[in-house]
Amino acid sequence: MFHYPFNPAELSKTAELWWNLFGFYLLVAIIIGALVYAGLIFIPLYYARRRGGGVDEIQPGVIPGERGRTIIVGAIVLLILGSFLTVFVESYISVNKLSEPLQELEIVDEVKKAEDISIFDGRDDILVVEVVGFQWGWTFRYPNGIETDKLYLPQNRLVLFRVVSEDVFHTFTIPDLRVKIDAIPGQVNVFWTLPEKPGTYRVQCYELCGVGHAEMITKAVVLPPELFEFWYDSLGEVIIESLEVR
Ligand SMILES: [Cu+2]
Numbered sequence: 001m002f003h004y005p006f007n008p009a010e011l012s013k014t015a016e017l018w019w020n021l022f023g024f025y026l027l028v029a030i031i032i033g034a035l036v037y038a039g040l041i042f043i044p045l046y047y048a049r050r051r052g053g054g055v056d057e058i059q060p061g062v063i064p065g066e067r068g069r070t071i072i073v074g075a076i077v078l079l080i081l082g083s084f085l086t087v088f089v090e091s092y093i094s095v096n097k098l099s100e101p102l103q104e105l106e107i108v109d110e111v112k113k114a115e116d117i118s119i120f121d122g123r124d125d126i127l128v129v130e131v132v133g134f135q136w137g138w139t140f141r142y143p144n145g146i147e148t149d150k151l152y153l154p155q156n157r158l159v160l161f162r163v164v165s166e167d168v169f170h171t172f173t174i175p176d177l178r179v180k181i182d183a184i185p186g187q188v189n190v191f192w193t194l195p196e197k198p199g200t201y202r203v204q205c206y207e208l209c210g211v212g213h214a215e216m217i218t219k220a221v222v223l224p225p226e227l228f229e230f231w232y233d234s235l236g237e238v239i240i241e242s243l244e245v246r
Contacts, residue, residue: 010176011201013194014098019178021094028087101158101192112163112188117143127154130162131204133170133183136212138203146236150222151203153195154228163189171206180206195222200242 009019087185092134102108111120111128120128121143129151130141140151153159163172165183174179174193181191206218221243231238 007048008176008178011195011197011199012179013180013196014192015176017094017098017178021091024090024094025087028083032083041069062111102190105160107191108160111160111190114162117141117162118145119143124240125158127157127159128162129153129159130164131172131183132164132166133205133209134166135168135210136205136216138172138205138216138218142232144232144235145169146232148236151194152228152231152240153220153222155195155198155222155224157225157228158192158194161191163191168209170216171211173204173206174201175204176201177220182207198222198224198227198243200244 008015010016028148079224105126107120107126107128111117112130114120117128117130120126123143128143131141131151132141137149138151139147141147161172161179161181162180163183164187165185167185169185170183171180172183172191177193179191179193179197181189183189199222201222203218203220205213207213209216219242221240223240223243227240231240
């Protein structure tokens with residue numbers, strides 16, 4: 001029923017940003033892992049061959065000499081510090097890119113304040129969807145008044161989620177599209193995505209919120225623009241169960 005991709009980067013703009021960061025971490029982990037395993041294998045072999053008179057031989061009354069060359073030890077320390085710094089900077093840049101659309105758009109403040117999202121009806125650049133979490137399910141409200149328990153999204157259009165909760169803490173998540181934002185009572189959280197591939201994706205709660213938590217699952221159906229318009233203009237009369245994409 002759901003679409004489980006190997007590489008989610010093509011599914012949405014948010015997925016692409018997360019996937020880039022993950023790919024970078026993976027690369028750093030592979031390089032460091034290779035160095036560590038190479039050391040584990042070659043250092044014992046190297047010292048095993050130097051039996052009798054190696055640096056580790058202890059002689060009473062003699063202070064051991066230098067155990068490593070300063071340049072090599074220094075280079076290793078710099079390499080470690082350098083990789084920490086790179087990971088830090090790259091993470092900072094990626095997280096910034098994720099919040100960029102929210103910082104640049106003036107509409108985000110309006111979305112936060114809006115009691116009634118009908119004022120965003122008729123915009124064809126941005127779709128505002130109100131996501132309401134409750135024990136135990138989701139309601140999605142659209143600017144033209146549609147209320148549904150399945151999420152419908154247009155392909156290639158910026159979507160802003162206005163996320164609220166009716167009772168306790170929940171977390172609104174579309175894992176494949178890399179959308180994850182808390183639903184907190186008394187607070188409005190705004191997050192975005194830009195779906196790039198039609199299909200049916202899983203929506204799930206990621207915050208333990210009571211006995212029904214595990215059942216807080218529904219679908220997000222990403223529709224091609226014309227099909228989305230068709231559904232939207234029908235005021236939800238048209239029922240689209242899911243969309244299979246090959
Ligand atoms: Cu929940």
